[in-house]
């Protein structure tokens with residue numbers, strides 16, 4: 001059992017630490033890459049599975065991993081309760097490997113557990129495992145000189161520099177990037193986080209104009 005993060009302990013009980021409400025960003029991903037039986041999703045750092053299970057309920061073929069055994073146990077239990085199947089297993093964002101490819105790869109609240117020396121290989125891996133025209137969603141906590149470290153910050157978590165995440169996706173088509181500061185009450189003490197988010201699409205080859213000048217969208221890519 002992993003003792004590297006507090007989550008193993010936090011996920012022990014029957015209650016779902018993060019609740020059961022799926023992340024808002026999933027609707028955006030669903031619009032950008034609508035589900036079908038052959039569309040594959042990878043959730044990196046799935047926690048107790050609320051997002052992974054929601055994606056399976058929406059018709060995707062879902063794979064998910066997390067460092068915690070309790071998180072994976074509860075992910076599988078939630079999938080069973082909702083009558084969907086998910087491939088869920090314990091793995092480490094720093095060392096995971098797969099020969100498979102996915103249409104949507106996302107990771108929320110987890111990339112800060114990447115060790116500095118693994119950052120480049122992680123993003124190279126994301127490129128390799130994302131199918132052509134596939135979508136990647138990543139968010140990460142970033143440091144600001146005017147914000148204190150959150151009270152429940154884990155020793156193994158590392159704040160990123162503002163904008164650093166975006167530099168790894170210079171060759172991708174950016175669908176959305178943003179940086180927001182929001183208030184949080186995790187750990188029972190109100191505090192602020194600053195978070196950078198990117199949603200981007202893996203475009204290979206060159207995009208040709210269709211000549212009718214009606215804007216640039218996934219629909220009028222010509223590969």
Ligand SMILES: C[S@@+](CC[C@H](N)C(=O)[O-])C[C@H]1O[C@@H](n2cnc3c(N)ncnc32)[C@H](O)[C@@H]1O
Pocket residue numbers: 005007008018023044045046047048049050051065066067068071091092093094107108109110113
């Ligand atoms: C803030 S939680 C987010 C969980 C989930 N994505 C969600 O939104 O509900 C961070 C997650 O990262 C996981 N985690 C921490 N270190 C990890 C690592 N090295 N590899 C994979 N997952 C890790 C924790 O167990 C925890 O579930």
